[in-house]
Amino acid sequence: MGNTSHGAHEHHIIPLKTYLQVFAALIFLTFITVAVTWFDFGAFNAVVAFGIASVKAALVLAYFMHLKYDNMMNRVIIGTGVFFLLVLWFFSILDIVTRVSEQSTL
Amino acid sequence: MSTANHGNTHSVRHHAHHYESAEHEHQSSKEGVWVFLCTEILMFGGLFVAYAIFHHLFPETFKIGSKFTDVRYGATNTVVLLFSSLTMALGIYYCQIKDQKKAVIALSITILCGFIFMGIKYLEYSHKIHLGLLPGDWYAGNADMIASEIGNLKLPENIGLYFSFYFMMTGIHGIHVLIGMGLIGWVLIRTMRGEFGPNYYTPVEGVGLFWHLVDLVWIYLFPLLYLVE
Amino acid sequence: MASTGAHGEHNYLNHQKGIWSWLTSLDHKRIGIMYFITVMIFFLVGGLFALAIRTELWSTGETIMTAETYARVMTYHGAVMVFLVIIPGIPAFLGNFFLPMQIGAKDVAFPRLNLMSWYCLLLGAGVALLSLLYGGADTGWTFYTPYSIKHAPAVICMALGVFIAGFSSILTGLNFVVTTHKLRAPGMTMNRIPLFVWALYSTAIIQVLATPVLAITVVLLAAENIFGIGFFDPALGGDPVLFQHFFWFYSHPAVYIMILPAFGVISELITTFARKTIFGYTAIAYSSLAIAAVSFFVWGHHMFVSGQSEFAGVVFSFLTMLVGVPTAIKLFNWIATLYKGSINLASPMLFALGFMFLFTIGGVTGIFLATVATDVHFHDTYFVVAHFHYVMVGGTLMAIMGGIYYWFPKMFGKLCNDAWARISFVFIFVGFNVTFYPQFVLGSLGMPRRYFDYLPEYEHLNKVSTIGSYLIGIGFVVALITIIHGLLKGKPAGPNPWGAKTLEWQTSSPPPHENFHTTPIVTAGPYEYR
Structure with missing residues (x-):
């Protein structure tokens, strides 16, 4: 071929x-x-x-x-995915740790 | 069905009509795979975020839950998957240097590793099911068998939550392993037919990227599920 | 191979014959038309549910259905309209057809995935409808836990249906990202692509980044119903609010999946029918990307009264205000484009102007809801219902209608009767305001949403609202007749009936199978009017 x-x-x-x-x-x-x-x-x-x-x-x-030898765009794509995952993590955990609760959760 | 207008009589692989060249098609397809991997990261990411939150809320549940996992199994599976990632990368490498025979061997070993991984998973799953260590509401731990497994530890009330994570995370990962094995089987057959070479190996590379991502997820799952402190 | 010339001019419609050639077509134009038909059918279904809701609310007490039925009708109205109409509406239908043409490509990057995404949508809809066999889901389209985790088979069906339909959205987004990156014609640099493409590109980024989180969320929801995994179940230490976080991480960006493509359509319509180069091309283009990015930072404004921490509420409230900036940039640029333009009030332009008016009301009331203090009062009242209908119907649906009338001549090579198209606009626009404006008032008076009944003092305004909804119904029937009449009896359109400048108008109508007779070479921006 x-x-x-x-x-x-x-x-x-x-x-x-x-x-x-x-x-x-x-x-x-x-x-x-x-x-x-x-x-x-x-x-x-x-x-x-x-x-x-x-x-x-x-x-x-x-x-x-092969990302080390690949073009920039593919690195940006994967980086974007990781970044927005961190956004999900950050704001979800922000809510959990700043809650003021009167009784124990369990 | 008529695909006759894609008829190809050249010895060089013909690229689809909306691309300028085979290289153009290769780069575009690869980018498509990367975008897809990005969606996979966010999909698994949801589980990881949930894990982070519940680990934060109930550290004891996770610490004790992880005592039910066997590090030896987990570590073996990690090595198996890493090795399969190596052979997958070599499969592409041998396509690139036009060594069809070795490419076939490398891809076959990759699939074999997939089977070993799933076999070990089967052993782990059946052991947990035997002990009644099921997710959430279905949790039905047998006290005597558990005591012989980890000693007389007081189990947290919501220990089922740990097994929810264990089964959801490894289950969804396992489905990806199976899909990956199917895809590698598909490119393996095409490699045997001699369809790939230095000029055209896009499907091997795309499937390889997927397989490496499955490996990447496991790299994080291993410490999260087997080595929690 | 299809024969050329045997049936007059060769185009994508007569390229191959028979229903099978459509169902297996890899041509983005045909897939776009298939989406058109599918979305129209779903819209009809969702619309009938809407009329049923409004009819029930004609008077207090049980008018035509029980409370249980009402909860189901409301759920299906929401789920069908959101997942099967508005989300695929512009990108998968108009976008599929025109994104490749506007950048001078022959097809999208992955035609097979494109076809697969259409089948995913059908399959997802089918699986979701299976829930009717189990008595139907009554959770509302948001499937809030813990109500939705009572081991209900109907919810499982809906969750899996949404999962599969989500793939449709992901595949469309993936295709558009790669197509925009890789398949632009020679000379079509990123700052020459039409604003509709910019909007679709930004939308595609959201589709790719947000939909997977919805996928895992509905999988967890289904697992919660089947195994009781406990992530969202307080009995096991799970957190129902976490479901809302995950759900809105998708569903808030998803409202921009719905509205961004509409912005794109409006940009095209405004510049074409003002016969003037768009004002602030760069600002409009980058504001689309800005909206896509900001959309991921604001989801908590849906949860101000859900038990989310007050600190998170304040942070989300502040971040939400940022969305107003790029949105206002677009609106001001459109108005600046209209200034001293030679405005042609053809039916697509009427819809564009209607969009600007209604969307502004929807957007400004959104600021009320983004403010924690006022949201505590307005939350779960008809004020919210009115707000998002002004955005989704007054915004997105107006843009879809404008887009259909605008591109109809290109898609089918025939002209719609513009007088009837304008009549449909009058009915929809007037009916819309009659329906939803009273709901702002009802909401601020405190009428809660999602109930089949209300206090007697709300009856007058509800009657007005119901009458308005029938006017909207008439408007869409007129529109449907206009479109069918155009298909059957429309006059030949010629390649460029509106005198538009973007690439799709530079080829014949309907376009040939490969879009352009020769690959276009681009030497200037997209809107060189004057």
Whole structure:
């Protein structure tokens, strides 16, 4: 198929080695995710877990999903999605934490 | 049905009539997939926001609920999905460098990982159902079996809420895994037929993006459901 | 391949023959027409429910139906009109037909998804209607918890129907975003695309970002009914108000899904029928995007008396005021366009002017409702009903009617009888004000919404309102007859009967299968009148 055509596709091809390195990093980070639960960071437990997950997510997005080499628009699209998700989170939680309740919720 | 006007007699893949070139079509299709992934993020996001709120309100419920999940299962599934993401990316890579045979192998392994993931999910689900750890109103925990599982802990009244989250989040994620497996099967068959190569692999890439998103969601679900403190 | 020339001029209508060629068509124009027919049928259904509501409210006590029936009729009126008429109304019908043409494209980016979205709408409507077999849903179109989580099969059907119809909306939005980004004709830069396209593009962004949250919300609602998952159930520590947060995170932006495309239509109509370059193209274009963005920050103004925290209420109240700014920018620019224009009062222009008048009333009363102090009084009264009907009917429906009369010659190559079109406008405009203006008064007197009965002192104004609703009904019947008459007996329109400047008018009417005989090359802005 299509072996006669050339020039139309200048897609960046990520080398095999990079994929394997990213995979190794992801496995390492998964181990870290589990390992940090052996320690207690108090209020920061959730932050640490969430931070590691976000690093992993960023690796998947940048390399496996090729965003690092993709055009700006696709990054904007995914960024917009995340931003408006934060909006939903922010205002919902804003309501919950600023409620003045007379009795316990349960 | 008449699609004859799309008739293609060239050896080069023909692009749809409203695009200027195959590359134009490729870029547009990929953008379409990204927009779709954006909707997926917001759809799963609703669940995550609900999780954040209820975790804030009832930290004990989530802490004790997560004791019923087995980190070993969760971690194994994480590794399985990450590995499947690697093989999916390699599937595209081998299409790009025109190695059809290896592309077929990579995609097949990806589907296999999907089966392993769902198999482990099945084990987890059946165990929870056996113990009566069902969502919300359906919660019917068997006290003796629970005691042997996590010891004599006093369960919060609304422990069912944790299992609502567990089953809703992993259930909707699992449906996505199944859909992803179906889609990979579809591009696998087309790869076997030799339809893809360096000039045309848009469907492989699109399905791959979807599969990676399913992986991304799991990356967050794993600590949220298995490692809550 | 269709034969060319065998039946006179080749166009999209005679490109292929038979009902099957329509049902499997990937042509955005045909899919647009299919949406036209579908939405008209749903509008008829929703309209009959509306007349039933008004007839019940003709007098106190039980007039033609019981309280239980009334609650169901009201629910279906709202759900049908919102999810099946106004949301797909302009984008999926007029937008599908004209967005690709206005940017000089041959089709939308993903024609198969486009067809699929039409089937999703039908399937969603079908599943939602299954609820009638279970006695019908009586929750109102908003499905508020905890009332809607009483293990009711009817609510489950409605929820799944909305879920599927939501896909229709998402697919349309996705298509429009990519089409606008990728398929513009040579020279059609983003600051040369017509304002209707800007409006649809902004709408598409909302559709893509907001609808998924509705999808997960109705899935949770269905799961709540089936499994009692407890997210929204206080018995398990769940929070009914959280449902409202999720619901309005979609449904408030959704009212801009309804009104933004209408703004786009009005921009086209004003500039064409004033025969003058639009005033403030950039301001109108970016105000559409601004409205789309701001729409996500204001949803809590639906919840001032729902148990939301007072602090959140104040924040949402303040943010809501911001919507007024880009909206007013549009209105002032339209008025500036009219200034010293050569105004042609053809029927589409009448609807555009009617829109400006009614929408302003709807918008300004919205500010009353955005203010916490006054909303506490007006909430859940007929004031709210009057407000959103001024926006949705006085705004969106007027724009749809204006758009239909404006683009009818392009879609079918024939002219409607303009005198009859104007008569339909008079009936709709007068009837609308007679129906809904008294409701402002009723609401400020304290008449609550959603009841089948009212106190005797409200009877006079309710009678006036009911008479008005029949006038609207007559207006739409006249409009329907005008359209059917135009289809059957209309005079040939020619390519550009209104002398408009955008690209869709530069091709033959009805357009050929591929929209343009040669791909247009754009060298100037969209409205170069004078």
